[in-house]
Structure formats: structure tokens, C-alpha cells
Amino acid sequence: MDTVIERVGKTLVIGTPLGIGKCNALLNAFYQRACHDEGIELKIITALSLAVPPAGSELERRFMVPLAERLWPDYPALDYLRDLVADKLPPNVKVLEFYFPPGRMLGAPAAQRNYISSNYTHVARDMMDHGVNVLMQSIAVREDTSGRRYSLSSNPDVTLDLVPLVRERVAQGGAPAVGVGMVNRRLPFMGQDAIVDADYFDLLVDLPDYDHEPFAMPSSPVSLADHAIGLHASGLLPDGGTLQIGIGSLGDAIVQGCCLRHEHNRAWREALNAMGQGEMPAEIARYGGTGAFDTGIYGASEMFVEGFLTLYDRDILKRFVYDDPWLEAWQEKRGEGPAVTRELLEWLIEEGVVDKPLTLSDVDWLTHYGVFCDGVRLEGDELVCPDGHRLGANLEDPATLAAVEASCLGERLRHGRLLQAGFLLGSARYYERLRIMPEALFSAIDMTAIREVNRLSGDRALEARQRRGARFFNSVMKITLIGAAVSDGLEDGRVVSGVGGQYDFVSLAHGLPDGRSVLMLRSTRRDSSGALESNITPAYGHITIPRHLRDMVVTEYGVADLRGQPDGEVIKRLIAVSDARFQDELLAWAKKHGKVETDYEIPDRQRGNTPEHLRRALASLAQQDLLPEYPLGTDFTDEEVMLARALPRLKAAAGSWRGRGQLLAGLIAPGKLPAGGEACMQRMQLARPHGLREHIMARLVRWALVRAS
16 A cells, blocks of 8 residues: 555545456555545545445344355455445545446435446546546456466456556656556456456555455346346347347346247247237347347357356357458358368458468468468478378369368367457356356457447457347336436436446447347336336436437337337337336327327237236246246245245335235234245244244244245
8 A cells, every 4th residue: 555655646546447346455445544544535436336235124134144144255345335325435535436236326425426427438538537546456366387377357348448548648747557456366267358467567466365255146036027028139139149238137038038049949939929919029020030049149248247158058159259350251151150161261262361372371360260270381382281291282273172171171260259248247156157167168258348348449340240130138227208218317316327338339239230229128117105107108307328329129018119210100119018007198198299199099909018918928938937037046045035035025015005004914814834934934033933023023024925925
């Protein structure tokens, strides 16, 4: 710490990654120093500061404490976050964030005041504008035969953009800056662009006491409505296309939908037909596909979520891309994957990519990408094969070409990738999987700068070709009837989460020849009082994605293709995927404001948008256990899964008079526990309650378990 202050002074502007890339121990040390030294001006710029979820009630404490001891046994809490939430930061400390854990900062005034609304690709720029002079990041380390190597691990996202900007400022005589890398041996070591040299940071902190498990994010349960959205969304992804998804239940639902389409295709089709009342959505036939993923998909996603590993395991994530326009052209033309064939070599010759009498540069290129196997070299006008025998280098001769095919061709193309992403975050199971993944998968994942993922930043034609058939799936909170999306904030201006990369991907979709932005939302939600409301709303006081970028919208009731449509048609299509209980009032608003013809009537088949219809349509998949609550697995025990369903019912019921009446009835007659219920009561330490308070809690938990079964 003293070294940093000596170099940059006592005005410290620390830029540190979002999520699990933070150096918690170092950040705590700097924060505590600032708390005790008013001469230090400390500003921390970051996002997604993670903490063990608080337990507000006694029941929540009983559920959370054992879970926290298992999932976050040694996670060092962020001191600044504790005081930020409590609105107790000292005057000389400011914390600026550009993304919050969803909903966690709604009651934190200091966090709300200091939120930075910024696209993910602009974060490095904004950090520079605030004068960042300390870059602080947790890094992974690997010892092997080549020596010690370092990796930016979970967060090359902003760092790879920010470091060159800081170095340029310093080189031009600007304010000094210090880069600090803190080794955490339990971070997964990620490859390609994430690997950095030892001198990438000015200071390296390598203390075993600072090693800790990265913060685990338990999977969210996937509801029936979520699964319906995932089924529709999976049909919009063309075979051979490109996928972007995020964390959460809707991302998991898309993964499960893709797996069903690939492995249980008939059942998947029947479910879509049933949801569409006998018809496959036209948008799927036009923009997606209904067959298995024979060519497979490529991942280009700002977040490397656990679902991509599932897609890899299920032989869906298998389309390699290459940083070479000719190989990409071949892949697009033939869709044959990375296999090396004589036809590929003949095509490269025909297109003039390599000369018929091969040159040294030709052989180097062919060997680099695996068209030629290792050991092939050119000496004079002869090719020397790996076994030492010699061939002519003029591939115009059919006999020579046949000999080259037999002796020089590789088996698979090399230096391709299956996934490109900027950061990662997930469950404890996920981190362990990354730590032990095989070389074939390790080398196919490129963790890189966020500008490389969220926009076209280099060879635009090549990058567009790599992202062919792109479908960028993002979750939103609400959609207005004219197609604007609300994703990050409430109508009163309070921030729920943040823009993140959503706007980047929506804009990118409009810039790609066949790209589509797909915004997903559940058609309804319960407000704080328990009342049902529509998430498709006439208007809203705040938007994240403007209506001029409207594209595709998916709810559990279908797909609305809004791109290029007039307002009136947009409204009709959104009403068509809204819950039937709100359709009349939405249409009335549109007619009142002259946006829809006064004689327009909602078609009868759209009147069936009800939860009951959805349950009937998906009953067959549910009976076959093809719509699991946790498609990717869970870190919860069986008892915790049951309690996670049940306990929220208590909180929801307490929010209304009707619910409180149900709780009172539950106290009197809670009902018979379902199978597994006794184990749940033991997990909550309420199997043998003592005293009036515990008896009341036990009856309430019993009632909730009965209602959730």
C-alpha cells in the first residue's frame, strides 16, 4: 500500500473489475487506510460488488447461515460494500459502480447517487475520465514446464481495454499510475488473450493467505414460463449460428431448450406446436430452425456462463471460428467443421489462397492452421514430409497433390475457437469444471477484451462472418407497447442493475447482415402487494433500449417480430404475446391514443394466452422430466431446493391482507408435510421446536412446504 501511495500520491482512483476479479483483501486494506486517514481521497470504480445475501428474518437466517458456510466458507467480505449499503461511507471515500447485483442496491442511497450509466464497451473510457491511477485485479497463476504464467482469469473484459489507455497517458507525461495484480490460486486459469506476462502489472502480490474460493452464484430455479420462453428462443437460433446469453433462469432455459431441440426433437416440436395452438411460430421457420444442431453453434457472449459448458457437453457448441477470412469462407461454404480434407486444400489452391508451387509463407500458413501436419517444411522446390521423404511442391500436378494428401495433411484445423467472452461468473461446480478442463476445451475458449466481444472492433467483414446467424438473447423487465425496453431501472429513477452490454448487443444485431436481437421477459409479475401486473405496458417513465432499435420480443406466449414494423403493427404483435388477462386494457389504451384502428379485434387464438394453456401445452415435457427446475444442476441440497420454493411464499403472503389471512389459517392447520418435508424441518432446526416463537415458525414453514408441493 505504501508503495502505491508513494508512486501516485494520496488521491487514489482505483479501477477494479466487476464480479470475482476484485482483490478483496487489498481493497479492504486501502479502504480501511482511507477510513483512518482523512488525507487520503479514495475513489473506487467498479461494478457487481458481490456479497453473501443478507438474512433479514430469523427464518432467512436459519436457511442462509448453513448455506453460506458451505458455498462461501472463506470469501472475504468487501468492507466498502457493507458501508455503502448502510450509507456510512466516510466523506473522503466514493464508490462508483456501473452495474449492480439485480435489486440489491434499491435501498442504498449512496449507491444510487453514484451509479454510472454506461455501456460496457465505454467503461474503460469512463474510468479514464475519472482519472484512474490504480488498476487492481485478481489473477490466476499456473506452473508448468514452460515456467510460471499468469492469467487475467475471470476478467480480461475491461482490463485489456484500460491498460493501454493508462500506459499511453503516462507515456505522454500524464499522471502516474500503478497496476497491481493479486494472485489467487483458486481462480480458474483462462487462456488466449487472458494470458499476460509477469511484467503486465507493476506490482505483484502473491500471498497464500489471500487465496480464496471465488464467489459462487447458485443457479436460479427455472419456472414453467421460463421454460416456455426458452423453447421459443431455442427455435430462433439457426444451426451454424452464434449465441449470446446471460446469467439467470432465462439463460438456463434457453440452454435446456437447445438441448431438447437437439436430443428430443420430436417432443420439442410437439411442445412448440401445442403452445402455438397447433402451429409452429412462423418466426422460427423464417429466422431460426427446427432441426438438430448438426453444424453446431459458436458462442460470442460478454459473459461466459455455465450453460455454454452444457452446450459443449451435448455436442451443440461445436462450430469453430478462425481469425482468417479464407478459412471462415470455407466453413461458411461447407459447414463441415474443423476436419481437414483434400477438398479444402484444392479449394485453397483454386481461390489463390496458396500458390500451386508452394512458397515458404504458404507452408507456414498451412502448418499454422493445421492444414499441414507438424514437421512439413519446404526446402528449395521440394516439400519435406514429417517422415523425411520428399515431394514436389507444385500442387498443380495431380500425382503430387495425391501424395501430399497421403503424407502431409493434418487431421483438424487449429487455432480456432468455440467461444469468445469477456468475463465469467457462476456456481462452485462451474469454477471447479474450469480449473480441470481438458486442453482441447481450454484452447478453444478466448477470454478477451469486452470491445472484442460486444462490437465489431477490427476486421469488420471477418468478424461479421464469424458471428453469422447471431442471436443475442437478453432479459428485460418490461416492454412498452411501442417496443421500447426497460431493463435496468424503475420508473422513479432507481437503478435495479445496469445497462451492462445489453445496448451494445442490441446495436450490434442491427449492424450484422443476419443478426437479431431477442429481448425476453415473462408476460406478468407480482408487485410488492402480491397483485398481478403486465410486463407489457402502454408506457414507462424510463427506458433502456429505445423503440427505434426494437427487434424481436419473446414471452412465454410466443415471438413478436417488431423489426421494421409500424407502431400499429408493433402494438398488435406485442398484445399477441401478452397475458390474456391484460389484452383488453392494452388494446383500449392503443385505440384511445389512435395507435390502432378502432374496429380492430384481438384474434380468438390469441385469447388463449393463459397459464392454464401453458401447463396443458407443456404437460408432456414435464411428465418426461424434460423441464427440470435446475437444468444445469444446483449447489443446493434437496432440502434447500424445497425450502427455496417454499420460504418465498411466506414473504409474499405477508404483503397483503389476503395473504396474512392465509398465514393465520396456516398457523391453525398447516397441513401434512410432503415427502422430504421432515428433512426440511430438520434443515431449518424446527423439527423439534422449543418455545412459542419456534412453534409458530415451524407451523409457518410447514404450511409453506405444503403449499409449494
